[in-house]
Amino acid sequence: MLATIKKRYILPVLAGGFLFVGVSFKEDFFEIAKQIEIFTTLFKTVNMNYVDQTNPADLMDKAIKTMLVELDPYTVYFNEQDVAKFKINNTGEYTGIGALVSRKEGKLIIREPYKNYPADKAGLKAGDEIIQIGDVNLTDFKEDASQLLKGSKNTKIDIKYKRNGQVNSAQIVLEEVDIKAVPFFGKTDDKTGYIVLSQFSAKASSETKDALEKLKDQGATRIILDLRGNPGGLLGEAVNICNLFVPNGETIVTTKSKIQKHNNTYKTTRQPIDTQIPLAILVDGKSASASEIVAGALQDLDRAVIIGSRSFGKGLVQRPLDLTYGTQLKVTISRYYTPSGRCIQALDYSKRDASGKAIRTEAKNYNAFKTKKGRTVYDGGGIQPDIELSETKTNVIVDALQRNDAFFDYATQYVQKNNALKEITDADYIQFKAFLKAKNFTFDTKSELLLKDVLSEAKKENIDASIKLQYDALASAIQKAEESQLDKYKAEIMKLLKAEIITRYNYREGLYDYYLKNDIEIKKATSLLNNQPEYNKILLQ
Numbered sequence: 001m002l003a004t005i006k007k008r009y010i011l012p013v014l015a016g017g018f019l020f021v022g023v024s025f026k027e028d029f030f031e032i033a034k035q036i037e038i039f040t041t042l043f044k045t046v047n048m049n050y051v052d053q054t055n056p057a058d059l060m061d062k063a064i065k066t067m068l069v070e071l072d073p074y075t076v077y078f079n080e081q082d083v084a085k086f087k088i089n090n091t092g093e094y095t096g097i098g099a100l101v102s103r104k105e106g107k108l109i110i111r112e113p114y115k116n117y118p119a120d121k122a123g124l125k126a127g128d129e130i131i132q133i134g135d136v137n138l139t140d141f142k143e144d145a146s147q148l149l150k151g152s153k154n155t156k157i158d159i160k161y162k163r164n165g166q167v168n169s170a171q172i173v174l175e176e177v178d179i180k181a182v183p184f185f186g187k188t189d190d191k192t193g194y195i196v197l198s199q200f201s202a203k204a205s206s207e208t209k210d211a212l213e214k215l216k217d218q219g220a221t222r223i224i225l226d227l228r229g230n231p232g233g234l235l236g237e238a239v240n241i242c243n244l245f246v247p248n249g250e251t252i253v254t255t256k257s258k259i260q261k262h263n264n265t266y267k268t269t270r271q272p273i274d275t276q277i278p279l280a281i282l283v284d285g286k287s288a289s290a291s292e293i294v295a296g297a298l299q300d301l302d303r304a305v306i307i308g309s310r311s312f313g314k315g316l317v318q319r320p321l322d323l324t325y326g327t328q329l330k331v332t333i334s335r336y337y338t339p340s341g342r343c344i345q346a347l348d349y350s351k352r353d354a355s356g357k358a359i360r361t362e363a364k365n366y367n368a369f370k371t372k373k374g375r376t377v378y379d380g381g382g383i384q385p386d387i388e389l390s391e392t393k394t395n396v397i398v399d400a401l402q403r404n405d406a407f408f409d410y411a412t413q414y415v416q417k418n419n420a421l422k423e424i425t426d427a428d429y430i431q432f433k434a435f436l437k438a439k440n441f442t443f444d445t446k447s448e449l450l451l452k453d454v455l456s457e458a459k460k461e462n463i464d465a466s467i468k469l470q471y472d473a474l475a476s477a478i479q480k481a482e483e484s485q486l487d488k489y490k491a492e493i494m495k496l497l498k499a500e501i502i503t504r505y506n507y508r509e510g511l512y513d514y515y516l517k518n519d520i521e522i523k524k525a526t527s528l529l530n531n532q533p534e535y536n537k538i539l540l541q
């Protein structure tokens with residue numbers, strides 16, 4: 001009976017989702033209607049005849065999400081639970097434990113407790129594994145366990161967690177959590193203000209405006225806006241942030257789509273805070289979307305000097321569309337273009353290689369554009385900084401260390417052995433390399449993965465024994481080459497290692513305090529802003 005009810009309610013979701021497409025593209029209506037009928041018939045037939053009990057909701061969820069994978073990674077279907085998470089990301093507000101939590105190898109791990117929020121007050125630390133929430137043992141719990149940590153304000157949740165092999169108990173009292181878009185601002189010297197903008201949530205422009213005004217009141221006559229690691233968010237907030245530094249009526253971004261109503265030009269609509277204050281913007285390979293709108297627009301308008309490494313390259317715009325039963329579709333509706341006419345999208349999802357990966361725009365295919373004062377800038381592949389710092393570029397070894405949690409896991413061990421933060425030295429770096437070796441850390445570089453694939457195929461063909469000596473020799477050579485890269489990229493690795501360890505002891509605020517005095521990009525930006533002739537020369541003033 002329950003399965004029948006689920007079938008009855010889940011099918012309209014699919015129909016509702018496709019109805020939007022059908023209305024938008026009337027010329028394809030017959031083909032769409034035909035495919036809906038085929039799918040509906042198939043879905044009913046599977047659920048009625050399959051030998052084991054099926055879960056219609058799970059089947060539909062997977063079917064829709066798998067279908068959308070063929071488009072781009074930004075076109076996403078949200079079920080009811082996903083919608084709640086999406087709203088949190090856009091508003092920055094929710095009721096919960098105040099910590100970044102993730103699943104790792106089936107374990108629920110505290111990634112980062114936010115200072116003075118419930119998880120922090122309860123004594124939880126990064127690296128703690130939550131093993132029980134209330135009466136629910138998480139060992140065999142396959143659902144989204146993070147949902148068990150949410151509820152109304154002042155709800156008390158008893159948990160058990162494991163730290164360094166020891167099981168501990170704690171009670172968390174839920175409260176409203178406000179994730180700041182601007183988690184930090186300060187001064188790098190008497191005259192240079194520094195603002196970290198970590199996301200483009202609904203409060204991004206108001207928090208940036210507040211930070212800017214306070215820094216100016218404190219004597220700041222130049223500003224560094226840090227967009228490194230900022231994945232983007234609301235387009236309107238990007239426009240409003242640009243509006244702090246450029247006049248009313250300035251074009252910031254245009255969007256172009258095959259649907260006429262999605263073609264828009266976004267201009268500033270408010271009075272600015274300061275159109276003259278010298279401005280430097282920091283970006284890196286993880287600065288994306290709205291971050292690139294801000295950096296690209298202010299670069300095109302010759303309003304800021306961009307410093308760091310090439311940004312991510314996301315020139316696509318999404319819009320959430322409500323479906324039935326509380327579900328939602330976030331769909332790519334258009335591409336965006338900076339004031340000079342650039343689209344900085346790096347990957348072409350309509351073209352894929354033999355392995356199914358989207359093709360990246362080659363540098364030789366970038367097109368040249370002109371800024372307001374005639375400087376040459378290029379499209380494709382992200383925002384190219386005016387001052388590019390080689391030390392900030394990512395590489396396969398550093399990426400592998402981050403992707404496989406090497407910094408996170410070492411910091412967890414480091415904190416367990418050290419009660420207080422110490423200066424991170426070369427001796428610690430040697431210990432870090434020993435830690436990787438002891439853990440049999442695999443970098444999973446492309447060459448390493450390809451070699452593993454060769455062995456896998458050799459086993460299928462029953463010839464693995466014949467090539468074992470050669471395989472072991474090549475695997476050993478690759479491993480030694482990767483280990484040598486640890487020394488080559490020591491500076492970049494030490495920077496990330498220090499950041500992870502400092503955050504464990506002094507939270508994000510302590511990390512930003514450290515950056516003010518030690519970060520390469522911030523030092524370069526401060527130096528440039530202190531050299532007005534050089535700053536003016538870059539912007540052709």
